[in-house]
Amino acid sequence: MINLTNITKRFGQYPALHGIDLSIRPGEFIALLGPSGSGKTTVLRIMAGLEFQDSGEVRLDGVDVSSLKVADRGVGFVFQHYALFRHMSVADNVAFGLTVRRNKSRGKTRNSRRDIRARADELLRLVQLDGMGRRYPAQLSGGQRQRVALARALAVEPKLLLLDEPFGALDAQVRKDLRRALRDLHQQMGLTSVFVTHDQEEALELADRVVVMNAGRIEQIGTPDEIYAAPATPFVSHFVGETNLLPGSLFGRGHGDLHVRPNEIAIVAGDAPDDRQDSAEVQIVNRFRKGPLWRIEGRLACSDRLIEIDSAPGHVVPAPGDSIWIRPKTARTFPASPDLPANSLNLPCPVSRQGEHA
Amino acid sequence: MNAQIAGATAEGVFTRAFLIALALLFLAVFLALPLVVVFAAALKAGLGPFREAISTPDAVSAIKLTLLVAGISVPLNMVFGVTASWAITKFSFPGKSLLTTLIDLPFSVSPVVSGLIFVLLFGAQGLLGPWLAAHDVKIIFAVPGIVLATMFITFPFVARELIPLMAEQGKDEEEAAISLGANGWQTFWHVTLPNIRWGLLYGVLLCNARAMGEFGAVSVVSGHIRGETNTLPLHVEILYNEYDYVGAFAVASLLAGLALVTLVAKTLLEWRFDLNSSHVTRGAKP
Numbered sequence: 001m002i003n004l005t006n007i008t009k010r011f012g013q014y015p016a017l018h019g020i021d022l023s024i025r026p027g028e029f030i031a032l033l034g035p036s037g038s039g040k041t042t043v044l045r046i047m048a049g050l051e052f053q054d055s056g057e058v059r060l061d062g063v064d065v066s067s068l069k070v071a072d073r074g075v076g077f078v079f080q081h082y083a084l085f086r087h088m089s090v091a092d093n094v095a096f097g098l099t100v101r102r103n104k105s106r107g108k109t110r111n112s113r114r115d116i117r118a119r120a121d122e123l124l125r126l127v128q129l130d131g132m133g134r135r136y137p138a139q140l141s142g143g144q145r146q147r148v149a150l151a152r153a154l155a156v157e158p159k160l161l162l163l164d165e166p167f168g169a170l171d172a173q174v175r176k177d178l179r180r181a182l183r184d185l186h187q188q189m190g191l192t193s194v195f196v197t198h199d200q201e202e203a204l205e206l207a208d209r210v211v212v213m214n215a216g217r218i219e220q221i222g223t224p225d226e227i228y229a230a231p232a233t234p235f236v237s238h239f240v241g242e243t244n245l246l247p248g249s250l251f252g253r254g255h256g257d258l259h260v261r262p263n264e265i266a267i268v269a270g271d272a273p274d275d276r277q278d279s280a281e282v283q284i285v286n287r288f289r290k291g292p293l294w295r296i297e298g299r300l301a302c303s304d305r306l307i308e309i310d311s312a313p314g315h316v317v318p319a320p321g322d323s324i325w326i327r328p329k330t331a332r333t334f335p336a337s338p339d340l341p342a343n344s345l346n347l348p349c350p351v352s353r354q355g356e357h358a
Numbered sequence: 359m360n361a362q363i364a365g366a367t368a369e370g371v372f373t374r375a376f377l378i379a380l381a382l383l384f385l386a387v388f389l390a391l392p393l394v395v396v397f398a399a400a401l402k403a404g405l406g407p408f409r410e411a412i413s414t415p416d417a418v419s420a421i422k423l424t425l426l427v428a429g430i431s432v433p434l435n436m437v438f439g440v441t442a443s444w445a446i447t448k449f450s451f452p453g454k455s456l457l458t459t460l461i462d463l464p465f466s467v468s469p470v471v472s473g474l475i476f477v478l479l480f481g482a483q484g485l486l487g488p489w490l491a492a493h494d495v496k497i498i499f500a501v502p503g504i505v506l507a508t509m510f511i512t513f514p515f516v517a518r519e520l521i522p523l524m525a526e527q528g529k530d531e532e533e534a535a536i537s538l539g540a541n542g543w544q545t546f547w548h549v550t551l552p553n554i555r556w557g558l559l560y561g562v563l564l565c566n567a568r569a570m571g572e573f574g575a576v577s578v579v580s581g582h583i584r585g586e587t588n589t590l591p592l593h594v595e596i597l598y599n600e601y602d603y604v605g606a607f608a609v610a611s612l613l614a615g616l617a618l619v620t621l622v623a624k625t626l627l628e629w630r631f632d633l634n635s636s637h638v639t640r641g642a643k644p
Contacts, residue, residue, distance in 0.1 A: 050533055050537065070533075070536055071536055071537070071538075071539045071540070071541070075537070077533070079530050079534060083533065084531075084534075085535070087553060096540070097538035100535075100539055100544045100548070103544065149534075152534075152538065153538075155538075156538055
């Protein structure tokens with residue numbers, strides 16, 4: 001459906017993308033996930049034709065559209081800040097694409113004014129805004145505005161729907177509703193869609209496949225499950241989900257970094273020296289409720305590094321000031337990478353303490 | 359809350375009264391009084407001489423010339439101003455900051471110098487003077503020179519009004535329009551222009567007021583030929599120098615009247631403008 005081959009892009013001196021390869025199948029719902037500055041929006045804008053790559057190729061349905069302008073690519077684009085035409089009514093906003101196309105062909109297309117009006121009403125119904133056509137964007141809430149923007153993009157019957165941080169400017173509850181609405185809409189219409197987000201929850205919830213980006217490169221492409229359970233790179237492991245980075249040497253597991261989620265850490269008794277085998281001491285600094293569990297924050301006794309632990313249900317929750325011993329139940333090991341933010345903040349622990357207790 | 363903030367920053371009663379009185383006194387002496395004097399002096403001898411003064415052939419010719427100059431330079435500057443603002447706010451290109459600076463040049467240069475620039479360029483001894491003389495084109499001491507000087511002086515008004523406005527609005531709406539299939543002209547006509555219309559009108563109004571009132575630059579290039587190259591401000595000066603005070607003030611009152619009309623229109627526009635933007639921001643809840 002859409003294929004990007006070796007796309008590169010610079011903004012002045014700043015290299016934004018280094019060789020992006022991506023294939024999207026018809027009907028797929030794709031999330032481009034990454035921190036700000038990772039190049040995800042640039043990839044989306046290059047797909048749309050709002051930005052042009054320095055080298056590489058964009059193919060839509062097998063046709064090279066690299067040099068086509070946005071108007072000729074048959075894509076719908078939804079902007080983060082809606083970009084509604086503020087002086088036009090909601091219905092005129094939705095009808096805009098059809099109206100300008102009609103005017104361009106001097107009214108020779110099948111679309112009469114009445115057809116266009118009917119189509120706009122139909123789309124407003126689709127995004128659950130029937131009867132709002134006469135209002136102006138300023139009179140709508142953020143969520144409603146984004147629905148109008150969605151209807152407006154769908155009006156021109158695009159082959160590909162592109163959404164730039166579509167929920168970025170909305171508050172939590174509206175975000176959730178709109179997310180659901182978008183997913184329903186996608187299931188209903190089967191329109192190939194790509195959206196950009198920095199919110200991993202959003203990406204994992206909505207997308208068929210997630211493309212994780214960092215510093216102008218694709219780190220991993222996979223289903224939400226693959227991304228979460230089998231991260232391919234230390235960056236993905238650290239960026240998706242909550243992850244503690246622990247020095248492997250501390251637990252007798254080699255010299256790499258152990259990536260451990262808060263729920264993968266076991267609290268061991270630590271009374272007997274045997275318990276302390278392959279474990280590390282943690283000073284508790286804080287605890288708070290997190291849904292059904294307690295989140296415990298502590299510092300590794302040997303390095304001051306902050307560790308987040310989820311208490312298992314039914315156990316006594318350690319209080320601030322307590323000292324506990326922990327051991328990773330499961331973990332992913334990656335070569336130690338100093339680039340990850342957690343690693344740059346702390347001094348590493350001294351080498352394995354196994355010998356002390358043996 | 360507001361009262362508290364005001365309380366914290368407010369001066370004592372005496373200081374406040376003093377500052378307000380000072381400001382009012384200043385306004386009265388330097389703005390209100392001259393305006394009253396102009397109209398009073400113009401009508402001192404009654405309506406008859408007033409009407410006579412503004413209907414002499416020279417005065418009528420000056421009025422016509424002023425209208426002609428404004429009629430040419432204001433629309434052109436409207437087009438240039440929109441073009442320049444569009445280029446500066448919607449594109450990035452090398453030399454952009456230079457262009458932004460150059461737009462302000464007419465404001466920072468003395469009008470006399472602005473006039474001299476054109477004399478140096480197009481005058482008999484100027485750079486292009488001999489060529490123009492050979493082809494029998496008159497620019498200096500003729501209407502084209504006056505139009506050029508006026509355009510130069512009034513160029514910044516529209517652009518300076520539009521650049522901050524268009525920069526604030528960003529280019530999202532234009533991108534949305536082209537992504538929906540609109541071409542450049544449709545985008546400008548249906549999306550950009552409606553968004554800037556009040557700011558544009560405001561800029562045009564100020565531009566027009568200055569175009570009709572400009573003295574310095576026009577004085578340098580006009581040559582003061584009565585009935586031919588005298589605009590209203592120049593005509594006022596001539597009458598004044600000839601001790602025709604009633605005539606001078608009668609014609610001056612026309613210009614003062616224009617200033618008042620501009621001021622009222624500007625206030626109305628600002629009010630409308632404010633209403634518009636607050637209307638938008640008030641609705642801008644997530």
